[in-house]
Amino acid sequence: MSSLQTTTEKGFLPIVLERIRQHQTKIHQWLESCEGANELPLYSSVDIRDAGFKMAVVDTNIFPAGFNNLCEHGMADSIAIMRDAILKRVPKCKNILIIAEEHTRNTWYLENVRILQSIIEQAGFPAKIATFLTIQPSFCENANYIELETSLGQSVKIHCFKKILSEYQAGREHFDLIIMNNDLIGGIPEILKNSQVPIYPSIHAGWHSRLKSHHFCHTKELIDEFAHLIDVDPWIFSCLYSVVGDIDINIDDDRKRLMEMAGDLFHRIQRKYQKHNIIEKPYIVVKADYGTYGMGVMPIENPSDILQINRKNRNRLHKGKGAQVIERYLLQEGVPTIYNIDQQASEVCIYQIDNKLVGGFYRSHAFKTTRDNLNSQGMVFKKMCPHSKKYGDCGVHHDMNIFDVYRILARIAGIAAHREIIQLENRSKTVT
Secondary structure: OOOEEEOOOOOOOHHHHHHHHHOHHHHHHHHHHHHOOOOOOOEEEEEEEEOOOOEEEEEEEOOOOOHHHOOHHHHHHHHHHHHHHHHHHOOOOOOEEEEEOOOOOOHHHHHHHHHHHHHHHHOOOOEEEEEOOOOOHHHHOOOOEEEEEOOOOOEEEEEEHHHHHHHHHOOOOOOOEEEEEOOOOOOOOHHHHOOOOOEEOOHHHOOOOOOHHHHHHHHHHHHHHHHHHHOOOHHHHOOOEEEEOOOOOOOHHHHHHHHHHHHHHHHHHHHHHHHOOOOOOOOEEEEEOOOOOOOOEEEEOOHHHHOOOOHHHHHHHHEOHHHOEOOOEEEEEOOOOOEEEOOEEEEEEEEEEOOEEEEEEEEEEOOOOOOOOOOOOOOEEEEEOOOHHHHOOOOOOOOHHHHHHHHHHHHHHHHHHHHHHHHHHHHHHHHO
């Protein structure tokens, strides 16, 4: 059994926790009014960093790929929540197609889609997994699917999307809903643009058009409202940030421009530190304004460090997932994590279906510091259970008062993602 510890004597600000406790009813009424009857993201994962003096969402993924890291009770809760979420979107749904990433060599990802398929099928919907297989097209030549082994030795069938589409068009396959577990960073395939089958999450919210800065713009609006409810500085629950576009990280003048923006952000953060009597040194994180898997991310301790980035690290910042060239960067206030599990720096990741909690995990790394990007090679996952009091010895123990705050922040992130998706869909209608 792993134990959760903090690297400082203090936890999250007691006065803020008390204000949240006092205003719980008002907070949840506000959250419910924001959620309303909207079709919130089908599912999402939310990364939260807790520094003790502040706590903030640092990333939100609407195509989450870590269902294999949920505890058994979280997966059990997922079944009923997934059933309701699917029937809300497609009331007469019977059969589902899951479109996965092309990570056929990533056995942990394969375990993720196997678990996702299992949740959907236990919810009452037969489901098949398919992917485009553009990286390994030979798989589609002689068979309709390939059978692969996951990280836990389980078998999973991955169908060739083109073949399963032809079967669908011939009337030999039937699907009422397509669930995307592919972030479409390379763009929307024409065959999906013309699909008559409902697709969730929206194909217009893939990383081909989605921007992290837009998500945090919506998040800021909501955090401002939340902070007003409990009369605290919104900064305690958010990160300051800036955006810089048209950047080639390999060009000296572009790095100077990035450094100047970073310098301004450092000053803004320092003023907040002084206001709240924080003696720790501020830092920022340079990250691609789009993309996932922790690619194109680097912590910076001083603006001048940007000028000194070596070629190896410039290459890491130059290209993201799918070898997409990065030209737009989000400069985000760094939030050091106070958590460690088994002497490993750790951060929180919350999983939601239809904005309802289904669990989460702690992302940990033995070779990273509390100020580093933990979403990198060598990371491990420690399961948390949303009902640790109810189920007892389940995953890593956590403080339920703090967990309630994580839950509020995750719901806010889901509402922000919904607003972001609506904006992206409206934009796509304007373009077409």
